[in-house]
Amino acid sequence: MDIISHALVGNVLKEASGAHSLRNKLIIVSFAFVADIPGLLVVYPLLGHEKGRAYWIPHDSDWVGVHAAHPYWAAIWEIPHSFFFLGLIVVPLVLWLRWPRIAIASYISHILLDLPTHTGEWVERPFYPFGMTVKGFTDAWAWPFSYWIVSWAALIAMGYFVRFLTRRKQAAAS
Secondary structure, eight states: OOHHHHHHHHHHHHHHHTOOSHHHHHHHHHHTTGGGHHIIIIIHHHHHHHTTOGGGOOOGGGGTTHHHHOHHHHHHHHGGGSHHHIIIIIHHHHHHHTOOTHHHHHHHHHHHHHTTTOOGGGOBOTTTTSOOOBOOSOOGGGSOHHHHHHHHHHHHHHHHHHHHHHHHHHHHHO
């Protein structure tokens, strides 16, 4: 799944949580996409540079064979997408810093939504470093841009719907 879709899912969770402070809202939304940041900041430009791409932005075809050719680069992407990373790093960090616990659910949403939306070279390894893989049925991150727009519109609508329901429930309670 693409990073914008992950952020929009985080927005839905933020709305459902009823978070009031900007800090908590930002934490909840960011935890939905933060697993992709190491790959975006490290692997994307390295691969784009290696392939001689403009602005170091790799093409979809550049990703074929990256796991075999660059296992350390692949690990930069795999580690934050692992349930072990979630349990050993994310959960203790959220609890220690007393951040909203729904941030954990937001992070889990990232892993769970990537399971059906990654195939081939980038199939999910939710128990990395163990070799078990979960093969998705689509590569949503490689969809044509028009499909992304439809997906984003649906997620934005879902966010507004959840917001409407949450505010309605709060108004009825007061």
